Amino acid sequence: TDPAWADRAAAAADTVLLDHAHCEKKAASTALSLVFRYPEVPGLAPALSAIAREELEHFERVLALLARRGLPFRRLPPSPYAARLAAAVRTFEPARLLDTLLCCALIEARSCERMLLLSRRLEDPDLRALYGGLLESEARHHAAYADLARGTGLFGEEEVRERLEALALHEAAVLRDLPEEPRMHNR
Numbered sequence: 001t002d003p004a005w006a007d008r009a010a011a012a013a014d015t016v017l018l019d020h021a022h023c024e025k026k027a028a029s030t031a032l033s034l035v036f037r038y039p040e041v042p043g044l045a046p047a048l049s050a051i052a053r054e055e056l057e058h059f060e061r062v063l064a065l066l067a068r069r070g071l072p073f074r075r076l077p078p079s080p081y082a083a084r085l086a087a088a089v090r091t092f093e094p095a096r097l098l099d100t101l102l103c104c105a106l107i108e109a110r111s112c113e114r115m116l117l118l119s120r121r122l123e124d125p126d127l128r129a130l131y132g133g134l135l136e137s138e139a140r141h142h143a144a145y146a147d148l149a150r151g152t153g154l155f156g157e158e159e160v161r162e163r164l165e166a167l168a169l170h171e172a173a174v175l176r177d178l179p180e181e182p183r184m185h186n187r
Contacts, residue, residue, distance in 0.1 A: 001110075001113055001114060001117060001175075002187065003117075005114070005117065005186075005187065006117040006118065006120075006121040007121070008180060008182055009114075009117075009118060009121070009182055009184075010118070010121050010122050010123075011182070012182030013122060013124065013127060014069065014071055015076075015182040015183075016118070016182050016183065016184060017062065017065065017066060017069070017071070017127065018066065018071065018073070018074070018076050019076055019078075019079070019182070019183045019184050020062050020184050021059060021062040021063055021066060021073060022076055022078065023111065023184050023185070024055050024056075024058040024059035024062055025055075025056075025059050026078075026082070027051075027052075027055040027058075027107075027108075027141075028051075028052045028053075028055035028056045028059060029052075030104060031048040031049070031051040031052035031055060031104075032048070032049075032052045034048050034100065034101075035048045035049060035052075038097060041097070041152050041154070042152070042153070043148070043151060043152070044148060044152070047144060047148055048148075051141055051144060051145075054137055054141070055141075058134060058137070061130065061134075062130070065126060065127075065130055068126070069126075078183075079178065079181070079183040079184070079185045079186045080178060081107075081174060081175065081178055081183070081185035081186065082107065082185070084174040084177075084178075085103050085106065085107065085167075085170065085171055085174050086100075086103060088103075088166075088167055088170045089103060094152075094154045094155070097152070097154070098149055098152075098154070098155050098159070098160065098163060099163065099167065101145050101146075101148050101149040102145070102146065102149055102160070102163055102164050102167050103167060103171075104141075104145040105142050105143075105145035105146040105149070105164070106142075106164075106167060106168060106171045107185070108138055108139075108141040108142035108145060109138075109139075109142040110171070110175075110185060111138050111184060111185075112135060112138035112139045112142060114184055114185070115131040115132075115134050115135050115138055116131075116135055118131040119131040119132035119135065146160075146164065149164075175187060
């Protein structure tokens with residue numbers, strides 16, 4: 001992440017906070033949608049259920065902070081980040097599952113990086129505490145999605161590693177081409 005992103009985000013902290021609420025909501029929704037889509041994959045449902053529950057807790061924390069700041073939770077045009085990242089997901093199974101899990105891992109990793117930057121850059125103590133307090137779980141979610149990709153028994157370690165590298169390159173290219181709007185996952 002370009003260090004200037006944190007400056008832009010700090011200048012529009014309320015918009016970034018609102019976007020963050022939507023990101024947490026979407027993260028919970030994505031985890032649950034994978035439970036519905038892949039009920040037969042061993043170990044997936046319990047792990048994703050736990051992630052969804054934690055993402056909803058994060059969503060509620062962000063909603064509470066929005067309310068304390070007098071900011072309504074409202075619709076916000078999403079960043080094109082996730083949609084552009086998902087464009088690289090293959091459409092045939094089981095490759096679709098692998099790519100989706102790895103894209104989720106990359107999104108969580110990027111979120112973790114951004115939250116670290118915000119926790120260091122923002123002056124507001126409530127915002128610093130929020131972002132600093134979420135770092136551990138974001139890192140854990142990143143690792144959980146990558147571990148799920150490895151642990152399904154459907155993919156070899158080398159296949160997972162190679163695909164993660166390819167998707168990481170794609171994710172970096174996506175990020176470079178995004179607008180400089182104040183969002184968690186924009187340039």
